[in-house]
Amino acid sequence: MTATAPDDVYASASTRWFALISICVATFLMPMSMSAVNVALPAIAAELQADAVLVSWIPTMNLLGAIALQLPAGRIADMIGRKKVFLAGVLLFALSSLAVVWISHIGWLLLMRLLQGIGGAMVFGTGMAIVSQVFALHGRGMALGLTSTSVYLGLTCGPPIGGWLTEWWNWQAVFVAPLPLTVLCAVLVAIHVRETERQHDQQLDWLGSLLFIVASSLFFVGLSELPDLMGGLLALSGVLLLAGFVYQQEHSPYPLIRPRRMVQNLTFFRSIQASFLMYAANYPLQFLLSLYLQYIRGLSPAEAGQLMLLQAMMMAILAPIAGRLSDRLEPRIPATLGCVLFAAGFLILALLDQDSGLTQVVIALLVMGTGFGLFSSPNNNGALSVVPHDKLSIASSLLNISRTLGNMLGMAVVVFLFNLLIGNAQLTPEQFPALIQLLEIAFALCSGYALLAAWRSWSRGKVRAS
Template sequence: MTDASDTAYSSASVRWLTLLSICVATFLMPMSMSAVNVALPTIAEDLSADAVLVSWIPTMNLLGAIALQLPAGRIADIIGRKKVFLSGLLLFSVSSFAIILVEHIYWLLLMRLIQGVSGAMVFGTGMAIVSQVFALHGRGMALGLTSTSVYLGLTCGPPIGGWLTEGWNWHAVFLAPLPLAVLCAVLVWIHVRETERQPDQRLDWLGSLLFIAASSLFFIGLSELPSWQGALLGGVGLGLLALFVYQQEHSPHPLIRLRRMVQNRVFFRSIQASFLMYAANYPLQFLLSLYLQYIRDLSPAEAGQLMLLQAMMMAILAPLAGRLSDRLEPRIPATAGCILFGVGFMILAMLDQDSGLSQVVLALLVMGTGFGLFSSPNNNGALSVVATERLSIASSLLNISRTLGNMLGMAIVVFLFNWLIGKSQITADQFPALMQLLEWAFLLCAGYCLLAAWRSWSRGKVHVT
């Protein structure tokens, strides 16, 4: 495959085998992530970790993903998407296997950081490969199926995590994805064609280092607020981010021309909507896992089975919404999805210690419907206005918006833990504070969804080919 032509994918069977290869990987990563969320209370007990360190287990994954997302996308455009994709799978497999040796919380956090880096390599290239392969053959539907694989991973993760944690131990949660990683690597190696190298292009090493430092320091600082150390780190991160923006405008081989991105109204507002929706979505399973296991005293398996309702609805609706966005304005289903997702958070914000589980079920079904309507049309609208030779970096930007949103959502949750609970293990005495934290977090997430609806609708009309 070359960047100028998709003739290597003129065969329908080759296109669908390629899509299957990508879908296996995009199933694998979220399955691992959501399975770990269910195991968090068991991990906390086994490693004697306080509430703040437990909240860093999903957060470290985000830190690795956001820091390497832009460089990974740019490297893929230069040396080839297949190489970067396979390297990400290898790194994920090695770090997952290494977790069986972990006996301290800090080593687990390091492995989660490495898994985040591998996720940046996989997600920064996967969507770009699918977008080019299906550019003339129903891209919205293909992106919808890619989204479905993500939601199927989210669906399978909680019950798998619960069963593995109860049947063996939490280490098994990290080992379970390894056979799928091997299968995915084989499928990608056989069916995905490598993109042409761009020898005239260079990686902007200075820009990459600036972005890694800026995103890492800002994220760590935000999570450490309201301490003065957190404010200092966050301020330095913002300063480096401003320097990164300036440097990118003057670099001969930038990671991204930010001015051009802002001028592309459809793409820029699509990534704004994505940022806000994922800021709302990412903390959801973490927060609900704590509510269901601590407050409602459900087992890990029971909590996982209940939480799969949202992802199940997303998996059903994502390909349908993607196909709809091939025929209809993408902003219509996407904006409706934002509003429904916010309604679900309002329902969750009304939970108390005696609420029936039917209230949680209703909220998850509404939220699954909302996010299923949003994701595929939003991605389809964004990528439809991007040149073929820039698809990897555009895919990385969409994933950066997702990861930045995840980062903001979890950083604020970590801040709330620092403020309301502190560095102590969650016990019955802390349940009132935990309920207050959950209410505030759910209301904040509802606000993110309303802002996302505004940005989604205001992107304007998109002609999707």
């Protein structure tokens, strides 16, 4: 299955760039908001008098909404138009953010976070597809590279921005501050993006959508509750329902996806596998390295955060360059090299001990930033290059699901290691040897994920005909 070339309706460079800027603004603001809220959690807990369990659900509800609605949102976008779904997602995100101003109970805040996640699913299920559509004949890899950079910068810049807003104003400012840029993004998309053709002969698979929403929700909630027995049962129930979803999709007349057809498209399927493994490696990095820098090396939170920005800086510089490179070379070449470098960076971190210098951390972060910068946009470009034009939204959704599931797996393994090696003990100096051992194991595992990603990336084959 190969992509069909669309007509060049975006011949105007200014139209293309305004469209790209609007998508990048949205894909920066939503992950930025997600990570910025984490810094405001103590202030939220104090004002809303929420216990630790409810507070932990504030970031979780956002991810839950994002993953559960990802596939249905992508399918609806391919049916009725990507522009409509994107704008609806931006509107839902903006309204749920604005509603936080009047919230006085933790339950309502959790509902708003769920709605924000659903809005994010609608944006991310269409964002890359719109960029791929707009730049199909004009350097798609470079444009996807800038889109990937905006996502990563949003996640990285969120904590310092959230800290400043909470300290200077209040925690509600974390939700309200992005609204002017959100409105600007919607206006630019409304003006510069053309609506895709509506598929009148298609219908939404309501049963499949419900199965996916329930299955992914049970699996996600179960993983977040591990190693508790109830968490394991919920996760297992989610896996069984996902198996039922796969069976149902093969027999549905209007499926969200055809799993067998997706697996047969080796380039796309292996690109998804590589994405899943790389994000499983990447997501725990900031958490683990923050523990090492603050507990073992004695750095302040601000000093640790500034040091970890090195990886984001390298990624932001290289992702657009790597994307442009993947327009000229086979995408698997820079993507696979990026996986190998990412694995090498984790091996450098796995050698850290209590006496290691910060130079070792700096080198590792620069290598890893280079690796991830080389991987992200070429991998997305390679995946979307082999997808038919009318399936770009669902393909974009699958790429985002692979990223989220990778994030979940990476953190679930780390939580399991904490329960196994440290348990409920406080992180006092007596626990530092166990913490070092945990970090060594976790970094080695993450290196292994990246090497597996390199294998899947290279084995995807060639995108372009010889």
